[in-house]
Amino acid sequence: SQQGEEDPQALSIQEGENATMNCSYKTSINNLQWYRQNSGRGLVHLILIRSNEREKHSGRLRVTLDTSKKSSSLLITASRAADTASYFCATDNNDMRFGAGTRLTVKP
Amino acid sequence: DTAVSQTPKYLVTQMGNDKSIKCEQNLGHDTMYWYKQDSKKFLKIMFSYNNKELIINETVPNRFSPKSPDKAHLNLHINSLELGDSAVYFCASSHQQGFHEQYFGPGTRLTVT
Numbered sequence: 001s002q003q004g005e006e007d008p009q010a011l012s013i014q015e016g017e018n019a020t021m022n023c024s025y026k027t028s029i030n031n032l033q034w035y036r037q038n039s040g041r042g043l044v045h046l047i048l049i050r051s052n053e054r055e056k057h058s059g060r061l062r063v064t065l066d067t068s069k070k071s072s073s074l075l076i077t078a079s080r081a082a083d084t085a086s087y088f089c090a091t092d093n094n095d096m097r098f099g100a101g102t103r104l105t106v107k108p
Numbered sequence: 109d110t111a112v113s114q115t116p117k118y119l120v121t122q123m124g125n126d127k128s129i130k131c132e133q134n135l136g137h138d139t140m141y142w143y144k145q146d147s148k149k150f151l152k153i154m155f156s157y158n159n160k161e162l163i164i165n166e167t168v169p170n171r172f173s174p175k176s177p178d179k180a181h182l183n184l185h186i187n188s189l190e191l192g193d194s195a196v197y198f199c200a201s202s203h204q205q206g207f208h209e210q211y212f213g214p215g216t217r218l219t220v221t
Contacts (some may be wrong), residue, residue, distance in 0.1 A: 006216070017143075033209060035212075040215070041214060041215070042112070042198055042212030042213050042214050042215050043151075043200075043210075043212040044201075044212070045210065045211070048209060063154075064160040067218040086149060087221075088151065097112075097153070098150075098152075098153075099151075100148060100149055100150040101149050101151075
């Protein structure tokens with residue numbers, strides 16, 4: 001079964017810097033979603049990008065999708081300590097598949 | 109006004125016991141899910157229910173059984189618990205199956221000793 005695979009597994013940056021996380025998948029998709037998980041909490045939906053879209057913005061978040069490379073990236077600009085969390089991509093082709101996530105640490 | 113709630117939040121039990129985790133959503137969603145997140149944070153879907161009908165049943169042991177008394181509830185029953193069942197279990201719901209965003213519960217941390 002297909003699933004998103006995030007890269008890197010862990011990322012540590014200073015507050016104010018940008019954070020980029022990548023996601024790769026194996027088969028064609030209808031859409032791709034990014035979720036955030038704070039420690040000890042459930043996942044929270046961030047953004048959905050459809051297969052016919054190449055870029056989408058939501059506040060400080062920018063998501064790109066390259067279906068030819070079967071990859072997506074999540075960019076968080078001007079990061080804050082509160083952005084510290086794990087970020088998951090999920091691909092969907094009739095059902096949802098999550099990767100293992102990227103653990104982002106933003107140091108104040 | 110919690111959207112997706114789970115009980116209990118923590119569950120510690122011994123091998124061989126039978127336990128249940130409850131999930132309720134007040135969003136009016138048609139589809140509910142159970143996920144297992146292991147110690148490496150890998151999130152794996154276990155089941156989904158759409159209008160009380162099981163539509164995804166991943167290769168999980170038959171010791172795990174989802175039960176949906178109505179559209180707003182999807183409980184997870186686990187029989188003969190094993191050490192490897194220790195994980196965090198998340199319930200989620202979505203408007204429909206497919207490319208709709210999912211709303212997750214806070215998780216239930218199950219520890220089997």
